[in-house]
Amino acid sequence: MRISEMDVDRVVGYFKGKSILITGSTGFLGKVLVEKILRVQPDVKKLFLLIRASDVESVKFRIHNEIMGKQIFQVLKEKHGLEFDNFVKEKICPLVGDVMHENFGLDTVKLREVSKDIDVIINGAATTNFSERYDVAFDTNVLGVKHTCEFAKKCTKLKMLLHVSTAYVAGEKEGLITEKTFLMGETLRVGTHLDIEIELNLIKDTKRELRASSSTEKAERKTMKELGLKRARNFGWPNTYLFTKAMGEMMIGHLRGDVPVVIIRPSIITSTIKEPLPGWIEGIRTVDTVIMGHAKQTLPFFVINLDLTLDMIPGDMVVNAMMAAMAAHSEDHQAQIIYHVTSSVLNPTPSSLVIDSMHRYFVENPPCKGRNGERVRLKKMRIFSTLARLRLYTAIKYELPLEMLRLLSIALCGVFSRRYNELNRKYRFLMHMIELYAPFALFKGCFDDTNLERLRMAMNKDDQINNGAYSLDFDPKSIHWVDYFYGVHIPGVLKYCV
Numbered sequence: 334m335r336i337s338e339m340d341v342d343r344v345v346g347y348f349k350g351k352s353i354l355i356t357g358s359t360g361f362l363g364k365v366l367v368e369k370i371l372r373v374q375p376d377v378k379k380l381f382l383l384i385r386a387s388d389v390e391s392v393k394f395r396i397h398n399e400i401m402g403k404q405i406f407q408v409l410k411e412k413h414g415l416e417f418d419n420f421v422k423e424k425i426c427p428l429v430g431d432v433m434h435e436n437f438g439l440d441t442v443k444l445r446e447v448s449k450d451i452d453v454i455i456n457g458a459a460t461t462n463f464s465e466r467y468d469v470a471f472d473t474n475v476l477g478v479k480h481t482c483e484f485a486k487k488c489t490k491l492k493m494l495l496h497v498s499t500a501y502v503a504g505e506k507e508g509l510i511t512e513k514t515f516l517m518g519e520t521l522r523v524g525t526h527l528d529i530e531i532e533l534n535l536i537k538d539t540k541r542e543l544r545a546s547s548s549t550e551k552a553e554r555k556t557m558k559e560l561g562l563k564r565a566r567n568f569g570w571p572n573t574y575l576f577t578k579a580m581g582e583m584m585i586g587h588l589r590g591d592v593p594v595v596i597i598r599p600s601i602i603t604s605t606i607k608e609p610l611p612g613w614i615e616g617i618r619t620v621d622t623v624i625m626g627h628a629k630q631t632l633p634f635f636v637i638n639l640d641l642t643l644d645m646i647p648g649d650m651v652v653n654a655m656m657a658a659m660a661a662h663s664e665d666h667q668a669q670i671i672y673h674v675t676s677s678v679l680n681p682t683p684s685s686l687v688i689d690s691m692h693r694y695f696v697e698n699p700p701c702k703g704r705n706g707e708r709v710r711l712k713k714m715r716i717f718s719t720l721a722r723l724r725l726y727t728a729i730k731y732e733l734p735l736e737m738l739r740l741l742s743i744a745l746c747g748v749f750s751r752r753y754n755e756l757n758r759k760y761r762f763l764m765h766m767i768e769l770y771a772p773f774a775l776f777k778g779c780f781d782d783t784n785l786e787r788l789r790m791a792m793n794k795d796d797q798i799n800n801g802a803y804s805l806d807f808d809p810k811s812i813h814w815v816d817y818f819y820g821v822h823i824p825g826v827l828k829y830c831v
């Protein structure tokens with residue numbers, strides 16, 4: 334389909350009769366995607382859901398509980414009524430698989446059978462933990478992409494591979510960040526060159542040495558986590574997650590051959606704004622950690638520059654953009670196109686708006702705690718605009734008293750040692766979490782989304798926003814951030830994540 338010929342019906346029509354392999358369907362975005370395709374295109378041929386499990390029965394169990402059992406499927410269930418289970422059985426094909434393995438670990442027979450059928454691959458699987466062990470992050474986010482590319486080349490009638498990356502592969506760049514592909518070996522730090530093979534060998538050698546020295550599981554985990562952060566920072570990325578996601582993109586460019594590829598780079602994905610129900614979200618991450626920390630009064634301070642903007646985009650808009658991009662570039666063998674699915678250029682959200690909406694929400698709707706539902710007494714969160722300021726404050730307010738408690742405990746033969754250990758652990762955890770999120774909260778760049786704007790312009794605007802039963806809106810300009818945060822997102826986080 335040429336971009337100029339796009340409209341909602343054609344985009345939705347594109348999925349009719351198609352067999353689509355999806356990785357990451359048990360995750361947050363994966364569920365929004367699976368639900369949307371099944372709802373708007375019931376004539377899709379099959380959705381092959383590649384899921385980690387010991388056998389196919391366990392995959393079916395996971396689909397039943399972790400996907401179809403979630404509230405986001407309520408609208409689809411109501412649509413199909415008693416026929417829902419039959420519809421799911423007909424459309425969903427469970428596949429036991431792991432992207433860490435070549436051919437996803439499928440046996441030869443299964444591989445042959447599946448690869449004949451697949452029209453589209455959507456790779457959403459990733460480890461999204463910012464400080465994941467280097468070996469796990471590398472196996473999933475780098476080798477996982479390699480295995481997906483190799484698998485794609487075996488699919489004889491493949492029309493499209495869509496890979497989900499993140500806008501923050503740009504690291505901590507400032508200014509306008511363009512939808513530009515990564516070249517193999519490219520880094521964010523001048524004077525360094527990245528060799529993915531060397532990284533792989535480094536991981537293998539480190540693990541071999543650790544095992545030779547009979548190090549404990551805990552020590553191995555710590556070393557592998559530190560190694561990821563060290564390598565990421567060496568090449569200019571703030572954490573292991575973003576570093577490995579960037580290497581994943583490099584893998585695609587290197588290996589895709591003539592497979593048509595779309596890479597979508599969303600920014601911070603927030604709850605659905607509209608479909609199938611407003612406010613649906615899963616997993617407490619980034620901005621929601623701050624919201625929940627405030628609600629529970631476990632996050633007394635945070636670092637965020639209120640003069641900057643936060644780039645966020647609701648999950649249903651990300652899925653709408655994915656569907657439009659797949660239809661637009663199907664069978665375009667020249668294509669390896671990047672789409673920033675972001676909001677910071679067209680409708681930036683001031684960080685202050687997020688923090689103010691959060692304070693206002695909890696003042697007007699004080700959260701409850703305990704068995705009897707007593708109201709939490711809210712204290713305003715202290716906000717620091719730089720990590721240096723926050724560290725100075727915490728050194729005086731927390732580290733000094735902690736150190737005094739430690740010394741007192743030593744003087745009194747360890748009488749306060751349990752209390753000290755507990756407070757110290759909580760404090761270290763808080764600081765670690767804040768430092769992990771700081772690159773997002775202090776981000777000074779904004780994401781150019783010219784490619785996505787071109788897609789949006791090509792589609793009929795009214796059609797995108799309201800097609801009656803569903804929409805394919807992915808225009809951040811249609812978001813009223815205050816209404817969304819106060820009326821949709823915060824209640825959604827409280828309803829679906831707690």
Ligand SMILES: NC(=O)c1ccc[n+]([C@@H]2O[C@H](COP(=O)([O-])OP(=O)(O)OC[C@H]3O[C@@H](n4cnc5c(N)ncnc54)[C@H](OP(=O)(O)O)[C@@H]3O)[C@@H](O)[C@H]2O)c1
Pocket residue numbers: 356357358359360361362363383384385430431432433456457458459460461473477497498499500578598599600601602603616
């Ligand atoms: N959430 C965001 O704000 C955000 C922003 C930008 C980009 N993204 C990207 O969007 C994609 C989806 O994110 P999400 O938030 O939905 O992530 P998520 O909730 O953490 O889900 C990750 C998914 O990947 C699967 N997975 C992990 N390792 C796997 C493996 N080795 N083999 C097969 N499947 C594996 C998980 O399966 P299990 O259930 O078995 O663990 C899960 O289904 C990711 O690629 C992420 O990088 C997310």
